[in-house]
Amino acid sequence: MATTRTITTPIPLVSPEAIAMGQALPSIGGSVPADFNQLNQNANGIDHAGWVASQGMAQNIGGQIHPIVGDYGLQYFPISNETVSFPFQMPRPFTKYSFIIYTRFDIDPTHKITAWIERDIFGTLNQTIVPLANYGTTVHPEMFTGTLSAPIQAFSSGCEDAILHIQITRDPLPFVTNSGSNLYWTGLLAFSLKLFK
Amino acid sequence: MLTNINLVRPTSGYPYQGHNLICNDIAGIADWQEVVESALSRISQGNPEASGSMGMAATYPGAMFIPGSANANYWLAERPVIGMSSGIGQYPVVPNTPWTIPAVFEIVPQFYRFAITVTFRLLGKSQFTFRGLSGYEWPGSLASYFDITLGSWYGGGVQTQLVQRFYKDLAYYTANVPLIHRLPTTPQDIDLATAVGVPEGDFKQFTILGTLANNMSPNLATITTGTISFGLCYPLNPFWETLWSASNVADGTTTQIEAAPHPLTGINYACDGLADFQLYFFR
Numbered sequence: 001m002a003t004t005r006t007i008t009t010p011i012p013l014v015s016p017e018a019i020a021m022g023q024a025l026p027s028i029g030g031s032v033p034a035d036f037n038q039l040n041q042n043a044n045g046i047d048h049a050g051w052v053a054s055q056g057m058a059q060n061i062g063g064q065i066h067p068i069v070g071d072y073g074l075q076y077f078p079i080s081n082e083t084v085s086f087p088f089q090m091p092r093p094f095t096k097y098s099f100i101i102y103t104r105f106d107i108d109p110t111h112k113i114t115a116w117i118e119r120d121i122f123g124t125l126n127q128t129i130v131p132l133a134n135y136g137t138t139v140h141p142e143m144f145t146g147t148l149s150a151p152i153q154a155f156s157s158g159c160e161d162a163i164l165h166i167q168i169t170r171d172p173l174p175f176v177t178n179s180g181s182n183l184y185w186t187g188l189l190a191f192s193l194k195l196f197k
Numbered sequence: 198m199l200t201n202i203n204l205v206r207p208t209s210g211y212p213y214q215g216h217n218l219i220c221n222d223i224a225g226i227a228d229w230q231e232v233v234e235s236a237l238s239r240i241s242q243g244n245p246e247a248s249g250s251m252g253m254a255a256t257y258p259g260a261m262f263i264p265g266s267a268n269a270n271y272w273l274a275e276r277p278v279i280g281m282s283s284g285i286g287q288y289p290v291v292p293n294t295p296w297t298i299p300a301v302f303e304i305v306p307q308f309y310r311f312a313i314t315v316t317f318r319l320l321g322k323s324q325f326t327f328r329g330l331s332g333y334e335w336p337g338s339l340a341s342y343f344d345i346t347l348g349s350w351y352g353g354g355v356q357t358q359l360v361q362r363f364y365k366d367l368a369y370y371t372a373n374v375p376l377i378h379r380l381p382t383t384p385q386d387i388d389l390a391t392a393v394g395v396p397e398g399d400f401k402q403f404t405i406l407g408t409l410a411n412n413m414s415p416n417l418a419t420i421t422t423g424t425i426s427f428g429l430c431y432p433l434n435p436f437w438e439t440l441w442s443a444s445n446v447a448d449g450t451t452t453q454i455e456a457a458p459h460p461l462t463g464i465n466y467a468c469d470g471l472a473d474f475q476l477y478f479f480r
Contacts, residue, residue: 001353003350003351003421003422004350004351004415004419004420004421004422005419005420006418006419006420007305007306007307007417007418007419007420010306010307010417010418011240011305011307011480012307013307013417039232039233039236042236042237042240043236045307046236046239046240049244049303049305049307049308049420050303050305051244052244052245052246052302055246055247055248055300055301055302056249057247057249057278057298057299057300057301058298059251059252059276059277059278059279059298060278060279060280060296060297060298060429060470061276061277061279061280061281061282062280062281062282062296062452063296065298066276089206098303098420100301100302100303100422101301102299102301102424140350141301141350141422141424143422158206159206160206189298189299190299190300190301190424191301192246192247192300192301192302192303194303
């Protein structure tokens with residue numbers, strides 16, 4: 001279960017101060033003041049921290065959880081493939097992604113989740129960010145990080161449209177009464193997509 | 198497949214938002230200050246990390262497409278982020294343990310301050326009833342509370358931080374909820390009954406500013422999965438001023454909740470609990 005990632009360049013806790021009159025300025029060929037290095041580190045750290053591109057969550061109505069995609073209540077519904085899609089914008093500086101899902105699946109091994117990013121510049125290009133799998137019966141978050149493939153990344157100096165697709169699959173079951181609890185639910189409870197550099 | 202034509206929008210120089218320097222330019226104090234301010238403002242503005250809001254949907258699949266209202270029990274009903282709504286589905290109306298719902302985000306150690314805006318409602322004693330009943334009173338609703346908890350997932354477990362717990366009426370809660378089921382007093386407790394200018398049983402909106410606890414990040418180089426979890430609890434059941442039990446499962450399809458206006462829009466919503474929220478992290 002992955003729930004963390006390393007920030008390559010942590011943002012210094014001490015912020016750079018604005019330069020004052022009389023202070024040596026950076027010049028071409030000259031030495032770079034320490035403040036400039038710290039500023040550079042700040043900017044890099046901001047890039048590594050990233051930017052929220054898309055997120056969503058389920059609802060809890062009267063104690064009963066209604067997942068974003070999934071099953072709930074007293075009946076098992078015949079889910080086969082259910083996909084939800086969220087448009088978002090992808091700025092150029094970002095070349096990596098961090099995607100968190102909060103899920104629970106029943107023990108049926110055919111009950112799985114996958115997610116991918118779609119970009120439509122030269123036809124439809126897709127990149128899978130969550131491998132199709134059953135991520136367990138316990139309620140928990142799972143983090144996926146990786147590099148956006150070159151064709152998926154935005155052009156330089158651009159901020160492009162893209163789509164996040166999330167799909168829940170399960171071999172169809174007959175419409176039967178769940179003898180367990182009407183608080184039963186499976187599937188996707190929350191997600192967050194972050195882009196970073 | 199995307200069908201709009203605005204696939205790309207240009208962005209200005211990054212991260213410098215003024216102009217880009219080229220060879221043989223001389224960077225002056227103003228240039229330097231603008232660069233610094235660009236980075237600092239980005240840190241201090243922070244990120245909106247999570248948000249949510251209520252939805253509305255038919256009380257029964259396809260119900261809104263039945264002409265002439267074939268069944269008078271079908272209508273467009275509120276679906277709060279967490280809470281009760283008039284007559285949606287079949288569920289236990291009142292628990293003696295909190296209902297919860299989470300959202301996920303990233304905790305970046307250097308963005309250690311947060312601001313949370315929430316709009317929520319805890320029902321008054323005459324705002325809940327069952328269809329067909331009138332003049333129904335539920336004094337036990339005064340024992341309700343709503344709380345906000347942050348979680349940080351690392352090391353195979355989760356560290357939690359209670360942000361705020363709003364009691365409808367703390368004195369009533371203390372007097373009527375048995376000690377064994379009562380939550381301990383915390384510095385994060387707020388008693389709405391003593392809050393000035395807050396009408397009883399209406400939606401309330403608060404913005405909470407806070408700082409992450411030290412144990413919410415293992416170190417400065419690790420970004421962790423964060424959760425914000427909302428809890429809603431009515432410890433006393435709607436039939437008596439007693440604890441709810443598993444055998445007291447009610448049919449939610451007959452629940453009726455008096456509408457109350459949203460503080461921002463004035464639109465009336467017949468639900469309680471959390472209507473909407475926004476979470477920011479900054480420094």
